[in-house]
Amino acid sequence: MEPGFWHERWHKQQIGFHQQDINPFLVKYWSTLGLRGNEQVFVPLCGKSLDMCYLAEKGHDLLGCELSELAVRQFFEENRLAYQQKAFGELQAFSSEQMTLLQGDLFALQAQQLASVGAFYDRAALIAWPEEMRLQYAAKLAALLPSGCCGLLITLEYPQDMLKGPPFSVTREWIREHMSQWFEVSLLEQADVLADNPRFIAKEVPWLNESAYLLKRK
Numbered sequence: 593m594e595p596g597f598w599h600e601r602w603h604k605q606q607i608g609f610h611q612q613d614i615n616p617f618l619v620k621y622w623s624t625l626g627l628r629g630n631e632q633v634f635v636p637l638c639g640k641s642l643d644m645c646y647l648a649e650k651g652h653d654l655l656g657c658e659l660s661e662l663a664v665r666q667f668f669e670e671n672r673l674a675y676q677q678k679a680f681g682e683l684q685a686f687s688s689e690q691m692t693l694l695q696g697d698l699f700a701l702q703a704q705q706l707a708s709v710g711a712f713y714d715r716a717a718l719i720a721w722p723e724e725m726r727l728q729y730a731a732k733l734a735a736l737l738p739s740g741c742c743g744l745l746i747t748l749e750y751p752q753d754m755l756k757g758p759p760f761s762v763t764r765e766w767i768r769e770h771m772s773q774w775f776e777v778s779l780l781e782q783a784d785v786l787a788d789n790p791r792f793i794a795k796e797v798p799w800l801n802e803s804a805y806l807l808k809r810k
């Protein structure tokens with residue numbers, strides 16, 4: 593989506609994607625990455641996700657990237673974290689002790705700026721892009737991540753013709769076809785989450801699956 597779409601969403605606080613609870617797949621599957629626990633975790637398109645607090649509690653340093661300055665400030669203020677702001681290339685870095693959120697366009701980041709990243713977490717980032725932008729995002733993510741870096745990817749699948757995204761439906765086939773050039777991909781679990789998503793029920797979407805994948809950058 594274009595930046596204006598997301599800025600408007602944040603200004604109107606139309607942020608239905610934001611979860612008040614930690615994502616259950618994160619809790620269930622983060623340990624399958626086999627990490628030491630002190631790796632820096634990159635969170636693309638992080639919003640003000642509380643999943644970052646969960647990962648910080650596990651001992652990780654967090655490096656998020658988020659377009660909206662409003663989202664970034666809300667993250668620190670709502671979690672009562674004092675923060676400092678400074679320039680970071682073309683982006684702005686907002687930092688507290690364990691968290692750095694890079695405010696700006698993910699596509700303006702350079703691989704050397706993520707050289708110390710040891711893991712990543714993508715929830716509602718890949719699925720935020722329409723099909724025509726999705727591959728560019730996946731290629732950028734691959735270009736930014738150091739080789740050997742593991743991550744958890746959480747996606748949604750539903751009949752796309754029933755609802756206009758975002759979130760967009762991203763199938764297992766799309767991920768295998770387009771992402772295996774950069775990542776080893778394993779499906780961890782697919783679960784029916786329709787009952788937890790009133791917007792999909794209201795639009796009479798007949799099924800909605802959430803999937804968790806383990807990814808390893810080749």
Ligand SMILES: C[S@@+](CC[C@H](N)C(=O)[O-])C[C@H]1O[C@@H](n2cnc3c(N)ncnc32)[C@H](O)[C@@H]1O
Pocket residue numbers: 595598599609610611636637638639640641657658659660663696697698699715716717720758
């Ligand atoms: C669907 S939300 C998901 C947020 C978060 N991952 C979560 O689980 O709550 C997508 C987020 O990506 C941000 N975003 C969109 N385009 C971006 C870009 N080019 N660079 C960085 N962030 C972007 C939006 O502002 C929005 O907060």
